[in-house]
Amino acid sequence: SQTIHQWPATLVQPVGSPLSLECTVEGTSNPNLYWYRQAAGRGLQLLFYSVGIGQISSEVPQNLSASRPQDRQFILSSKKLLLSDSGFYLCAWSGIAEKLFFGSGTQLSVL
Amino acid sequence: AQKITQTQPGMFVQEKEAVTLDCTYDTSDPSYGLFWYKQPSSGEMIFLIYQGSYDQQNATEGRYSLNFQKARKSANLVISASQLGDSAMYFCAMRELDSDSWGKLQFGAGTQVVVTP
Numbered sequence: 001s002q003t004i005h006q007w008p009a010t011l012v013q014p015v016g017s018p019l020s021l022e023c024t025v026e027g028t029s030n031p032n033l034y035w036y037r038q039a040a041g042r043g044l045q046l047l048f049y050s051v052g053i054g055q056i057s058s059e060v061p062q063n064l065s066a067s068r069p070q071d072r073q074f075i076l077s078s079k080k081l082l083l084s085d086s087g088f089y090l091c092a093w094s095g096i097a098e099k100l101f102f103g104s105g106t107q108l109s110v111l
Numbered sequence: 112a113q114k115i116t117q118t119q120p121g122m123f124v125q126e127k128e129a130v131t132l133d134c135t136y137d138t139s140d141p142s143y144g145l146f147w148y149k150q151p152s153s154g155e156m157i158f159l160i161y162q163g164s165y166d167q168q169n170a171t172e173g174r175y176s177l178n179f180q181k182a183r184k185s186a187n188l189v190i191s192a193s194q195l196g197d198s199a200m201y202f203c204a205m206r207e208l209d210s211d212s213w214g215k216l217q218f219g220a221g222t223q224v225v226v227t228p
Contacts (some may be wrong), residue, residue: 047117102156
């Protein structure tokens with residue numbers, strides 16, 4: 001069966017520090033991968049998606065970037081965090097079927 | 112423009128009662144999929160039910176059913192026999208299947224459901 005791992009679960013970072021959130025998927029090959037952000041009490045906003053290694057599409061211009069160095073690995077990064085980057089970040093994957101399966105999320109607090 | 116609208120920010124429902132969560136959507140794409148996800152306080156997003164735009168019958172998954180009214184562009188979630196563990200935020204989402212937006216889910220703002228004993 002397929003599983004998705006996302007870490008860390010929580011992260012507190014100072015403004016201006018770098019960020020790296022990692023997501024890996026097991027049990028499937030060539031998944032579509034996604035990074036979503038959820039502000040407190042709100043719905044999810046798609047940040048990046050990838051249909052293959054090295055292929056990244058950005059939905060929202062921002063301080064963040066994404067990379068897919070391996071088929072089942074998706075990384076969300078920032079060189080310098082802003083206060084507005086705080087939020088709950090969710091990685092997700094999908095196959096040929098329509099459903100998205102989400103990781104457990106990372107709560108990022110930028111102070 | 113907002114493509115998914117959930118007009119109920121919060122609802123209280125008594126245990127064992129049924130509850131309907133409203134969702135309306137906006138798309139000009141003839142091929143799309145509609146989803147409902149549950150997000151408990153732990154934060155994980157749990158897939159509940161899916162309805163394709165060409166599906167003739169309303170989707171059902173256990174205690175969850177989707178009341179799909181295509182002409183009205185609504186996809187309401189019905190939870191029957193509510194349980195205390197159903198207390199969570201519920202999100203409606205849509206995936207348009209044209210080539211530009213393939214694979215991307217658009218979410219509504221969510222409805223917070225609290226089940227009371």
